[in-house]
Amino acid sequence: MKRFYAPASIGNFCVGFDSLGAAIAPLDGTLLGDVVSAEAAEQDSFECIGPYADKLPSRAEENLAYQCLVHFREHVAATMPGVKLTLEKRLPIGSGLGSSACSVVATFAALDAFAQTQLSQTQMIELMADFEGKVSGGRHYDNITPCYLGGLQLTAELIPDRALSLPSDDNWRLVVAYPGFALNTAAARAVLPQQLATHDAVEFAQRLSAFTFLMTQHQFDKAVALMRDEIAEPSRAPLIKGFAEAKQSLPELGALMVSISGAGPTLLALCDNDQDAQRCQLWLQQHYLNEHGFSHICRIDPQGTREIKEGE
Ligand SMILES: Nc1ncnc2c1ncn2[C@@H]1O[C@H](COP(=O)(O)OP(=O)(O)OP(=O)(O)O)[C@@H](O)[C@H]1O
Numbered sequence: 098m099k100r101f102y103a104p105a106s107i108g109n110f111c112v113g114f115d116s117l118g119a120a121i122a123p124l125d126g127t128l129l130g131d132v133v134s135a136e137a138a139e140q141d142s143f144e145c146i147g148p149y150a151d152k153l154p155s156r157a158e159e160n161l162a163y164q165c166l167v168h169f170r171e172h173v174a175a176t177m178p179g180v181k182l183t184l185e186k187r188l189p190i191g192s193g194l195g196s197s198a199c200s201v202v203a204t205f206a207a208l209d210a211f212a213q214t215q216l217s218q219t220q221m222i223e224l225m226a227d228f229e230g231k232v233s234g235g236r237h238y239d240n241i242t243p244c245y246l247g248g249l250q251l252t253a254e255l256i257p258d259r260a261l262s263l264p265s266d267d268n269w270r271l272v273v274a275y276p277g278f279a280l281n282t283a284a285a286r287a288v289l290p291q292q293l294a295t296h297d298a299v300e301f302a303q304r305l306s307a308f309t310f311l312m313t314q315h316q317f318d319k320a321v322a323l324m325r326d327e328i329a330e331p332s333r334a335p336l337i338k339g340f341a342e343a344k345q346s347l348p349e350l351g352a353l354m355v356s357i358s359g360a361g362p363t364l365l366a367l368c369d370n371d372q373d374a375q376r377c378q379l380w381l382q383q384h385y386l387n388e389h390g391f392s393h394i395c396r397i398d399p400q401g402t403r404e405i406k407e408g409e
């Protein structure tokens with residue numbers, strides 16, 4: 098049996114709309130992501146279990162993981178033996194934590210290992226991005242690539258091998274708070290501006306290129322000081338109850354930057370020490386989460402998708 102874990106990720110990472118993303122790992126060791134297993138069977142079958150399984154369509158045909166299996170058999174490994182695919186859905190849907198990417202990445206990683214197809218990194222990322230594009234209303238790589246490869250990734254079709262891995266500060270504490278309601282990614286993309294003024298496009302390019310350069314130079318404080326999202330946040334913030342208040346309150350508690358994770362509604366607060374992160378987390382627990390929400394203090398997950406043992 099092949100069993101793979103794919104971690105949650107933060108799309109956009111504030112300054113890199115559709116182009117920058119980070120895989121995350123809670124400091125307390127919680128597996129914040131989906132798990133997929135592939136085991137030999139007489140014929141193909143699919144099961145979806147786990148805490149968020151009941152939030153997905155009940156028909157296998159509508160589940161992305163099953164769609165990935167059908168595609169893999171038809172287009173990649175026609176002679177693969179029969180497989181029982183099980184998705185353990187551990188991330189909420191429409192969370193801004195790359196939930197669909199997690200299922201897609203874990204499924205293709207498990208199938209590639211099960212069928213011993215040994216696809217290249219680029220082939221895998223392209224397969225995965227096709228499926229992400231199907232549901233989110235746009236083909237973007239910023240959840241797929243960090244989820245698959247780990248780390249902080251500058252990622253796009255025009256980038257060699259689709260990904261450039263950036264260093265990050267070991268002191269960073271990423272406080273993520275999922276408020277407990279869903280925001281559909283396609284809906285959150287529909288409110289984005291259709292066009293950018295030349296000045297805004299130039300400033301976006303300047304900000305992302307300076308951020309990237311400073312990160313490669315390990316000048317993390319200067320890089321963080323540049324972090325602003327003027328592309329997506331202005332039009333998405335009104336869709337997220339409580340975001341504006343959090344953005345105002347958290348810097349006083351030590352957050353160096355407050356932004357929307359991916360398409361939202363998960364909020365990201367960046368701190369550089371545990372005490373500030375704990376203060377921000379407490380505020381978010383008290384003011385941002387409903388009874389279905391959760392929060393974690395995370396670091397960047399350097400590993401990305403990986404094989405795990407049964408029971409892990
Ligand atoms: N295995 C799956 N995981 C997640 N979504 C799935 C899956 N299978 C089917 N879907 C459907 O795909 C859509 C995913 O919606 P959306 O893109 O908003 O969510 P998301 O990827 O979870 O968002 P985010 O990237 O912000 O976490 C939903 O309609 C959901 O029902």
Ligand SMILES: N[C@@H](CCO)C(=O)O
Pocket residue numbers: 108109114115116193194195233237239240282285286329358359360361
């Ligand atoms: N870059 C994508 C991420 C979706 O999680 C967006 O912001 O729409």
